[in-house]
Amino acid sequence: MIPLKRIVKPLAAALLLSQLPFSILPAGASVAAASSVTSSTYGTPQYTRLSVGVSKIDISLRTRFTTGIYAMGGFGVADNVTSQCTYWVEDTAVATVNSEGAVFSVAEGSTVLHIQFQNLTATVPITVTAEEEQNPITPPLYTEPAVPQSTLDVYSGVDMSRLAAHRKASLDLLNTLRTAVGAAPLTFDDSLNKAAQAHANYQDADKRMGHDETSGKLWFSGAGPGDRARAFGYASSGVGETVAPTSASSSGATQMLIDAPFHRFILLMPSFRDVGVGVSNGYTVIDPGKKSIIYDSKDNGLVYYPYNGQTGIPAYWMAYETPNPLSSYGKAGAKVGYPITISTSTGNKLSFRSAQITDPSGNNVDYYLVDSNKGGNSYGLIFIPKEPLKNNTTYKVNASVTLSSDFESGSSTNKTYDWSFTTQSDTISTLYANSFRSSVPVGSSIKVPSIMARTSSGSESDVTSSVQFTTDSSKVKISDGMIYGISEGKARITATYGGAAYSFDFSVTPNQGGAVPGIVEQLGQEQGQGTGAAAAKAMNFTDISSHWAQATIQWAQQYSIIDGYADGTFRPDGEVTEAEFLAMLFRMYPGSTEALDSAGVSASGDWSDKYYGYAAALNLGLQDSTANRELRSQALKRAQVAQLIAGVSGHNYASDDDAIRFLLDAGYSQGKTASTVAGYAGGERLTRSEALQFLRNLQERGLQKLEKRPN
Secondary structure (H helix, E strand, O other): OOOOEOOOOOOOOOOEEEEOEOOOOOOOOOOOEOOOOOHHHHOOOOOOEEEOOOOOEEEEOOOEEOOOOEEEOOOOOEEEOHHHOEEEEOOOOOEEEOOOOOEEEOOOEEEEEEEEEOOEEEEEEEEEEOHHHOOOOOOOEOOOOOOOOOOOOOOOOOOHHHHHHHHHHHHHHHHHHHHHHOOOOOEEOHHHHHHHHHHHHHHHHHOOOOOOOOOOOOOOOOOOHHHHHHHOOOOOOOEOEEEEEOOOOOOHHHHHHHHOHHHHHHHOOOOOOEEEEEEOOOEEEEEEEOOEOOOOHHHHOOEEEOOOOEEEEOOEEEOOEEOOOOHHHOOOOOEEEOOEEEEOOEOEEEEEEEEEEEOOOOOEOOEEEEOOOOOOOOOEEEEEEOOOOOOOOEEEEEEEEEEEEOOOOOOOEEEEEEEEEEEOOOOEEEEEEOOOOOEEEOOOEEEOOOEEEEEOOOOEEEOHHHOEEEEOOOOEEEEOOEEEEOOOEEEEEEEEEOOEEEEEEEEEEOOOOOOOOOOOOOOOHHHOOOOOHHHHHOOOOOOOOOOOOHHHHHHHHHOOOOOOOOOOOOOOOOEOEHHHHHHHHHHHOHHHHHHHHHOOOOOOOOOOHHHHHHHHHOOOOOHHHHHOHHHHHOEOEHHHHHHHHHHHOOOOOOOHHHHHHHHHHHOOOOOOOOOOHHHHOOOOEOEHHHHHHHHHHHHHOOOOOOOOOOO
16 A cells, blocks of 8 residues: 555544444345434334335344334334344244344245334345355345435525535545555445534534434434435435544544544445535534445455555654543543544444554554454454654554454354554744733833743643744834834734744834833722732732742733732632633733724623623623623532633533533643543632633633633
8 A cells, every 4th residue: 555644634533432333244135324313302202113224134144134114104204123023934944034034044945033012013025045046145225215305405595515525524534544454445326415514503503413303303314324315215224323523634534533533434445435515514424324235245344544654654643532442541631642442333243352552662552452342343443552653653453353254154254454654843833822911002112922832742841932923013123032112003923843833923012101001900899809909919929839830820920810818818719700711811811802803892780790791792691790780799510611711712502511522622621539520520710810820821721811701
């Protein structure tokens, strides 16, 4: 194989969801997606017929045949009832059937399979032939749509040029990688494209990422991936689904899914031939499928990734995938080495025998094994290095596995693979600035902001002393690490280092002969907090010397985000109120608040009115406390903070859990006890020091300006 460079640089963390298809089965068997409409979704459904998906069963001796049975009803009603049916065969001398509907051939001849569910029945003729006399089987298509066709116009209001660009880039990346690993390329299927787009639209409207849909909600087209595919006419239930946040890069979401091992299994699965891609503002959905549901020995192929000779592989991966491959090790959310996988198609089984990962010196790389016995599945193996790999380093992999098939007796074979891949060079990926004041009066000066560099390996360092600062305006002068205000107006300042750049807006204000506005501002006066000149003079708080957040508190004081009390304390473990948190947040982003001020946001009599005016302008959903000032002094809970931060990041989540997941995935929080929704402890109150740490994380993770929360 020709080594191919990695197409798109991955995001460090993202919330990803996958839905796996059932096995691709022998000769005409019907298969169901892993999520389907259930009785509880609709109350008590009205079934009208059974759908078997085959008109006859032709099998040879010593063969097992498995099919899926659906109870069908009106639109959206298609329940997989395979395990709830009663089965029997007329002539058990020819074939037998077990309680799960699996048919076993016994002797040559013909008989009939009977199926019953509630008051519905179906029959399927069975023919058993000698293996050497069996005619070649033509792969049938599952031609009956499992549910009536959907009439949704899934492209209504969609930017079709943007969608086309994302679809093309996603397909190009998938087929480049599938070809490199030896899997067949995918082609677009119009029905799958519509099903994927419908689900992307549904998630945008529901403001929640997931695979299930609820009947009656906007954009509902089916409870699960298979239901949606059938609703738009895809003639098979062999459908998988992966979901990721939409990226600014056309193929960014696809690369994100490839980086996540469980999603990689689906997108590189050898059996798939078709694909659909849907893109909304918030979500990208990729639905691979296969119309021919006959078992094909070519689907036995093994794929491993990274593939042999591949370069530009990230040195690390943030384990935020859902489901999480490291949950059984208690390492969900950990920063680990890039996952290495070996996988095949459903219907096959991979068993681990041995594996070794070595660096150029021959040192073994310790790894977490994820298989069917340890949080994984039967058709894929995951080797996750316990520590990030080294950059620009070639690693060798030796893996021995046992491959077997559910549909070919005696098919078990041992396979050993040796290959290598090379990690990417450690380059500057992002520059960002810690919080800073973005204005100065005419005739005054201020230090340039501290500039941090984040590399592709995830390391961070202060590079301010090596940064080159430039401006396109004569309103300011930059010299010896200082920004001087020359004349009133606005300027654009750019910091460059190591091939990366960071730009910010800066204002020169009129010199009114007093202190620079915004250095000390009254915070919480109604609660009796010490503010003003007394607090301003307190260069060091007296109660933070041994506190875990000392550096963060001093950082916040340096940039005028906080004030202390008149007694010289900060009280870091005191509870923060909603009003105080808003004040801290908006002080940290003076560039954003200046824009809001220009747009007409004004304050009333209370010190906090200005901040609630900003919150209203950004649609943060604080109408109750905006109208009732007494509510502003209530202690803030961690879940409320998650919603506020998600809001100013440009997201609107109906569920607190989804907002918490966003914080964890973006790296804005590591949780209180663990990087999980439960470990985040959303019901607990937030302390003043914790609030500052949240805000500092926003700056350090690259949130450069405040966005308006969508409706």
